[in-house]
Amino acid sequence: MFASVKSLFVCGALALATAAQNINIALPTAMTTVNPGDNITVQVEKGDSLTGSTEVGIAIALKSCSGYTGGCDVIDISEVLGTPMLISQWAPTYHSDQWYPYSNFTVTIPSTFQSGQAILSATHLSLVGAGPYPYTETVNQTITVA
Numbered sequence: 210m211f212a213s214v215k216s217l218f219v220c221g222a223l224a225l226a227t228a229a230q231n232i233n234i235a236l237p238t239a240m241t242t243v244n245p246g247d248n249i250t251v252q253v254e255k256g257d258s259l260t261g262s263t264e265v266g267i268a269i270a271l272k273s274c275s276g277y278t279g280g281c282d283v284i285d286i287s288e289v290l291g292t293p294m295l296i297s298q299w300a301p302t303y304h305s306d307q308w309y310p311y312s313n314f315t316v317t318i319p320s321t322f323q324s325g326q327a328i329l330s331a332t333h334l335s336l337v338g339a340g341p342y343p344y345t346e347t348v349n350q351t352i353t354v355a
């Protein structure tokens with residue numbers, strides 16, 4: 210009995226810790242239009258964490274949806290990132306204009322990039338908790354390339 214209650218608690222705590230590592234692409238907003246060759250700001254937020262976690266690195270990539278009959282909806286971005294535009298270490302920090310800590314990155318849309326809808330993604334690796342254990346996650350935002 211005690212054992213099962215304890216393991217439930219541990220599972221719950223782990224789930225909470227994992228959820229707390231989630232990142233989010235705050236900018237660009239969905240359906241923003243960009244031009245090939247543009248330098249754009251990608252703002253990546255990190256949710257508050259209860260257990261300590263350390264960010265190891267981040268990759269920002271762009272995948273064109275052109276040529277897919279079902280468009281962006283049929284692409285599993287976690288399996289095919291497209292063109293990496295930035296690979297970096299990062300350390301999101303608190304700023305006065307947002308609730309969550311974030312980092313701004315400047316990325317260049319490739320000058321020959323196919324026009325149409327595209328999926329901008331951010332993939333990060335972090336080390337979570339006292340172990341620590343490795344955690345990776347990919348989030349995405351659909352934009353339009355003019």
Ligand SMILES: *[C@@H]1O[C@H](CO)[C@@H](O)[C@H](O)[C@H]1NC(C)=O
Pocket residue numbers: 246247248317
């Ligand atoms: C983007 O940034 C690069 C490097 O700073 C610069 O050479 C280029 O002119 C910029 N492009 C635009 C469209 O501003």
Ligand SMILES: *[C@@H]1O[C@H](CO)[C@@H](O)[C@H](O)[C@H]1NC(C)=O
Pocket residue numbers: 284285286287347348349350
């Ligand atoms: C892309 O983002 C949307 C909206 O946040 C989400 O529903 C979808 O699961 C994401 N796709 C992948 C492959 O992560």
Ligand SMILES: *[C@@H]1O[C@H](CO)[C@@H](O)[C@H](O)[C@H]1NC(C)=O
Pocket residue numbers: 236250252304306313
């Ligand atoms: C991050 O970029 C956004 C959009 O350009 C800007 O409003 C914000 O002030 C920037 N934050 C920092 C800390 O530079």
